[in-house]
Amino acid sequence: MTSSNPLSDLKPDQLIDGVREWVSCETPPHDEPRLRAMAELAAHQAQSAGLRAEVLPVGATRLPLVRIVAEAPTAEKAVLILAHYDTVHPVGTLERNRIRIEGDRMFGPGSYDMKAGAYLALHALAALYRESQPQRPVELLLVPDEETGSRLSRTTIEARARDAAVALVAEPARVGGHCVTSRKGTGFVNVVAHGRPSHAGVEHAKGRSAIREIVHQALALEAMTNYAEGVTFNVGKIEGGTNRNVIPERASLQADFRVVTPEQAERVLATVRALAPVIEGVRLEVEAALNRPPFERSPQVEALLQQAKRVARTTGFQLDEISLTGGGSDGNFTAALGVPTLDGLGAEGDGAHTLHEHILVSSLPQRLRFWHSLLRDLAWASP
Numbered sequence: 001m002t003s004s005n006p007l008s009d010l011k012p013d014q015l016i017d018g019v020r021e022w023v024s025c026e027t028p029p030h031d032e033p034r035l036r037a038m039a040e041l042a043a044h045q046a047q048s049a050g051l052r053a054e055v056l057p058v059g060a061t062r063l064p065l066v067r068i069v070a071e072a073p074t075a076e077k078a079v080l081i082l083a084h085y086d087t088v089h090p091v092g093t094l095e096r097n098r099i100r101i102e103g104d105r106m107f108g109p110g111s112y113d114m115k116a117g118a119y120l121a122l123h124a125l126a127a128l129y130r131e132s133q134p135q136r137p138v139e140l141l142l143v144p145d146e147e148t149g150s151r152l153s154r155t156t157i158e159a160r161a162r163d164a165a166v167a168l169v170a171e172p173a174r175v176g177g178h179c180v181t182s183r184k185g186t187g188f189v190n191v192v193a194h195g196r197p198s199h200a201g202v203e204h205a206k207g208r209s210a211i212r213e214i215v216h217q218a219l220a221l222e223a224m225t226n227y228a229e230g231v232t233f234n235v236g237k238i239e240g241g242t243n244r245n246v247i248p249e250r251a252s253l254q255a256d257f258r259v260v261t262p263e264q265a266e267r268v269l270a271t272v273r274a275l276a277p278v279i280e281g282v283r284l285e286v287e288a289a290l291n292r293p294p295f296e297r298s299p300q301v302e303a304l305l306q307q308a309k310r311v312a313r314t315t316g317f318q319l320d321e322i323s324l325t326g327g328g329s330d331g332n333f334t335a336a337l338g339v340p341t342l343d344g345l346g347a348e349g350d351g352a353h354t355l356h357e358h359i360l361v362s363s364l365p366q367r368l369r370f371w372h373s374l375l376r377d378l379a380w381a382s383p
């Protein structure tokens, strides 16, 4: 195990072994025993570096969130690091995407999104803390439910963000090692149509088709996509009816939407909540919400980016950014609270959420040095 070694002694092989150990813990959403095993491994590694680590239940569940703290002697605002240790992959994916190294690629489910990034952040923090106390506290949250929207962890993330000076998110780096400086907000819409059933042959005119209604609503939602403004709608699931000879009584749809600004989110939600049935005699139930607010590239984000770029240069690489990715992260929560946030600081690789998910082995030592220098710059230098 690598956790007893200072960073300077951490050999590339030990780094790979450390990431391998994390990836070999399968952590599908809502699987409490498996999530707990991973949470305890991470907490144990943090504690063996002298960091304070607690495993806390989130919401009304027993799903474990790991809170790791490098204490400071001052009451300065903290550097908050966000990572998640759940993956999208069901148990058994390890057999379909075995952990193996082929050339520069290390395969494994959840390696890129985002066990490697979480591991690097923790071990850079551990190495620094072994040497000295920071000038401002550093807090690392390892959340168990990011892949299902962080509904349970959101309260904790936002509470900790209120005490934070900056937030760093260890989500996967983008192609070329780019970090992420803004993300769209994400929301959902669920619509249920209640029609009137009848015999499709004998009493066709008496029926009110819930399927026909839901198709109208699906088209109305999809028509709200506006690429020029960055707004997209996707009806991703549709269900309804019972038999071909019955005018369907019930149908439903589930849609996802993405927006760039809070104003767009409000406009979209107002439009969606005002959806009315097209077919007379049909009743609609509409449920819609923004589950991740937009992460906008504020001047404070820009300043943090410039600082991270300087640090990256000192560790031998150029850090570039990509803006406005459609995918959300827990960085959306911190950025929306006005906390300067930099995202996509994890390992390089590709294939998130697929069976060819992998990281680039050569990126690990460089990224570890980068995390080490960035944290030193943000928390160990005098505030």
Ligand SMILES: [Zn+2]
Pocket (backbone or CB within 6 Å): 084, 113, 114, 146, 171, 172
């Ligand atoms: Zn992720």
